[in-house]
Amino acid sequence: MAESRCIMCGQKKAGLRVKEDNVISLMRWFKRNVTKNEKGYTLVVCKEDYPKYYKQRKRFESRRALYVALGAVFAVFMFAVGANKPLALLYGAIIVAFFYLLSHLTYMPAVEMPAQRARRR
Numbered sequence: 001m002a003e004s005r006c007i008m009c010g011q012k013k014a015g016l017r018v019k020e021d022n023v024i025s026l027m028r029w030f031k032r033n034v035t036k037n038e039k040g041y042t043l044v045v046c047k048e049d050y051p052k053y054y055k056q057r058k059r060f061e062s063r064r065a066l067y068v069a070l071g072a073v074f075a076v077f078m079f080a081v082g083a084n085k086p087l088a089l090l091y092g093a094i095i096v097a098f099f100y101l102l103s104h105l106t107y108m109p110a111v112e113m114p115a116q117r118a119r120r121r
Contacts, residue, residue: 002040002041002042003041003042004017004041004042004043004044005041005042005043005044006044006045006046006049007043007044007045007053007109008045008046008049008052008053009046009048009049011046013044013046013048014044014046015044015045015046015047015049015050016044016045016050016111016112016113016114017042017043017044017111017112018043018044018045018109018110018111018112019109019110019111019112021109021110023104023107023109024043024109043109044111045111053108053111056106056108057108057110059106059108060103060106060107060108063103063106064100064103064104066103067099067100067102067103068096068099068100068103070099071095071096071097071098071099071100072096074092074095074096074099075089075091075092075093075095075096076092078091078092078095079092
């Protein structure tokens, strides 16, 4: 089994496992194929750093929603004002994609939460 590393402090610790998503897969591919420096760590968030992680994760989620909504507003405005509707629709989609990628400047991956036991009444 691969050694686990906390994504917040970088130390060898146990904790909540980080979900593998497209961004992490892309970073692992880049390190494996381009830099040839893949460590293969299991990424986790340790107990001590969880409050700081949670704050940054919520910040990322809110900014992602805000940026996509802002991109959609720009896209609707371009569609309403533009004379060439198909081209305005294309530019609008590009703007929404740009704003979505911009939201990843504050990227913080999700963690796999342990399953909660059903409570007895």
